[in-house]
Amino acid sequence: MTRRVPKRSFPVGEVRRYLEPGPIVLVSSRLGDKTNIMTMGWHTVMEFTPALVGCVISGANHSFRMIRESGECVINLPTTQLTDEVVGIGNTSGGEIDKFAHFGLTAAPAKAVAAPLIAECHANFECRLHDDALVDKYNFFIFEVVHAHVARAPQHPQTLHYTGDGVFMVSGKIISRRAKFRPGML
Amino acid sequence: MTRRVPKRSFPVGEVRRYLEPGPIVLVSSRLGDKTNIMTMGWHTVMEFTPALVGCVISGANHSFRMIRESGECVINLPTTQLTDEVVGIGNTSGGEIDKFAHFGLTAAPAKAVAAPLIAECHANFECRLHDDALVDKYNFFIFEVVHAHVARAPQHPQTLHYTGDGVFMVSGKIISRRAKFRPGML
Numbered sequence: 001m002t003r004r005v006p007k008r009s010f011p012v013g014e015v016r017r018y019l020e021p022g023p024i025v026l027v028s029s030r031l032g033d034k035t036n037i038m039t040m041g042w043h044t045v046m047e048f049t050p051a052l053v054g055c056v057i058s059g060a061n062h063s064f065r066m067i068r069e070s071g072e073c074v075i076n077l078p079t080t081q082l083t084d085e086v087v088g089i090g091n092t093s094g095g096e097i098d099k100f101a102h103f104g105l106t107a108a109p110a111k112a113v114a115a116p117l118i119a120e121c122h123a124n125f126e127c128r129l130h131d132d133a134l135v136d137k138y139n140f141f142i143f144e145v146v147h148a149h150v151a152r153a154p155q156h157p158q159t160l161h162y163t164g165d166g167v168f169m170v171s172g173k174i175i176s177r178r179a180k181f182r183p184g185m186l
Numbered sequence: 187m188t189r190r191v192p193k194r195s196f197p198v199g200e201v202r203r204y205l206e207p208g209p210i211v212l213v214s215s216r217l218g219d220k221t222n223i224m225t226m227g228w229h230t231v232m233e234f235t236p237a238l239v240g241c242v243i244s245g246a247n248h249s250f251r252m253i254r255e256s257g258e259c260v261i262n263l264p265t266t267q268l269t270d271e272v273v274g275i276g277n278t279s280g281g282e283i284d285k286f287a288h289f290g291l292t293a294a295p296a297k298a299v300a301a302p303l304i305a306e307c308h309a310n311f312e313c314r315l316h317d318d319a320l321v322d323k324y325n326f327f328i329f330e331v332v333h334a335h336v337a338r339a340p341q342h343p344q345t346l347h348y349t350g351d352g353v354f355m356v357s358g359k360i361i362s363r364r365a366k367f368r369p370g371m372l
Contacts, residue, residue, distance in 0.1 A: 014350065020227050021347035021355045022208010041206050044230035046242050046324055054240060054326065056232050080361075087363045091371050134320065138232055138328070140240070156355065161207030161347075163360075164200065166367045169207045169342065172358025174349075175266075177273045181352045185277050 004106055004119040010150040012051035018077050018123050018150070019053060020045050021171065023159035024086055026076040027057070028107070030115045031066040035107055037099040037118065038063040039090030041162040043075075051145040052130060058139050062094035071129040072113040073143065076121035080158045080170055085120075112146045122157040123150040190292055190305040196336040198237035204263050204309050204336070205239060206231050207357065209345035210272055212262040213243070214293070216301045217252040221293055223285040223304065224249040225276030227348040229261075237331040238316060244325050248280035257315040258299040259329065262307035266344045266356055271306075298332045308343040309336040 019025075024041045042056035053075065057064050067073045078086050085103045092099065100107045100116075107116035110126045117124040127143035134140035151157070161169040178186070205211075210227045228242035239261065243250050253259045264272050271289045278285065286293045286302075293302035296312045303310040313329035320326035337343070347355040364372070 016227075017350050020208065021349055022206065041202075042230045042232060044228050044240060044242065046228060046326060052324070054230060056230065083361070083363065084366075087366045091366065091368045131323075137317075138238070140232060142324070156349075158358075161357070163207055163342075164203050165372050166364025167360060167362045169360055170358045171347070172344075172356045174353060174355055175269070176353045177269065178352025180270075180273045180277065182277045186351050 005122060005151045007124070007149040007151050010123070010148040012145045012148050013048045015051055015053070015125055015145050015148055016045040016048070019043065021159065022161050023077060024162045024168070026078055026086065026089060026118055026121060027063060027067070028074045028076055028116050028118055029063050029066040029070060029072070031070050034066070035100055035116055036063050036066055036094035037089050037105070038094070039086055046142060050130065052142055053125070053127065053145060054140060054142050056139050057141055064139070067129070067141065068132070068135065070114065072115045073127050074110060074113065074115045074117050075125040075127055076118040077123040077157065077159065078121050080160060082120060083160060083168070086160060110147070117149065123148065191308060191337045193310070193335040193337050196309070196334040198331045198334050199234045201237055201239070201311055201331050201334055202231040202234070205229065207345065208347050209263060210348045210354070212264055212272065212275060212304055212307060213249060213253070214260045214262060214302050214304055215249050215252040215256060215258070217256050220252070221286055221302055222249050222252055222280035223275050223291070224280070225272055232328060236316070238328055239311070239313065239331060240326060240328050242325050243327055250325070253315070253327065254318070254321065256300065258301045259313050260296060260299065260301045260303050261311040261313055262304040263309040263343065264307050264346065266346060268306060269346060269354070272346060296333070303335065309334065
């Protein structure tokens with residue numbers, strides 16, 4: 001069983017640090033007394049302030065209605081320590097199993113939303129639905145990150161990046177070109 | 187100088203293979219006789235068929251008006267061989283320099299759009315503006331990939347993934363969990 005990861009609060013305007021590189025994420029939700037988790041790979045940062053993240057959540061997911069009706073979710077960042085859980089969660093339905101129990105994950109209380117954090121993830125981004133204008137047409141939800149929790153270490157977590165067909169790219173080395181950026185472009 | 191990369195046509199419904207892991211991309215455009223290139227990190231796959239990609243293109247970019255008015259662009263996938271070009275393109279303005287000439291890149295003709303391909307990139311995705319409903323509010327463009335060109339090798343190009351502050355994560359090892367997926371979930 002994987003261990004719970006202690007975290008500190010983190011500025012919501014800087015969540016691009018973790019989401020822009022394109023990691024697969026786990027989205028947790030709550031509606032009434034039911035919780036659920038789904039695996040998601042189609043998301044993008046959209047704005048720093050407010051901290052907006054756009055996500056495609058297919059209507060085929062049990063989470064779709066839970067998130068739309070509750071207007072909340074948590075975007076959780078798993079590392080390679082949770083690879084089997086990421087795959088298992090993506091290949092089962094919350095209509096049939098309790099994913100927290102089935103995958104041995106801990107639902108921890110969030111600060112600003114009723115949806116639970118996944119304690120074993122490297123980071124947790126508490127989200128409120130900001131704009132559902134494109135949900136009917138594209139299943140595209142725009143969330144505002146209202147509170148963020150990030151582990152102190154490692155600084156660059158080993159994330160999973162899905163390429164389809166059951167294959168993941170794992171994050172590799174870090175390179176800095178900071179000296180070549182204009183300050184406003186960092 | 188980097189070399190031009192020979193490519194084959196690729197199914198547009200499978201571009202997630204390259205875009206879902208979150209690489210930084212170069213967006214090329216044309217308006218009249220002017221071309222331009224911008225660096226972009228805020229994008230997500232939105233649908234297989236039609237092959238939709240959602241992108242945030244700030245109005246501060248010289249490319250914004252070129253892409254909105256022409257209704258076209260090409261999303262080009264650079265590898266680490268083009269790291270300096272990626273950074274340079276992101277830190278200069280097409281209002282001041284000709285980016286193809288300045289960075290020694292080759293503007294190759296596309297099949298379905300007037301915007302040029304960047305010949306030195308690993309892949310080129312020709313795009314037509316599909317929906318501009320969220321452009322005014324969020325600078326969010328939804329493009330349809332109408333033709334894709336991908337190099338035959340390597341199968342997993344070494345892509346750049348931006349984390350802010352001048353720091354990039356480079357794509358790392360590949361792992362497969364294909365056997366653990368339900369067929370419809372791949």
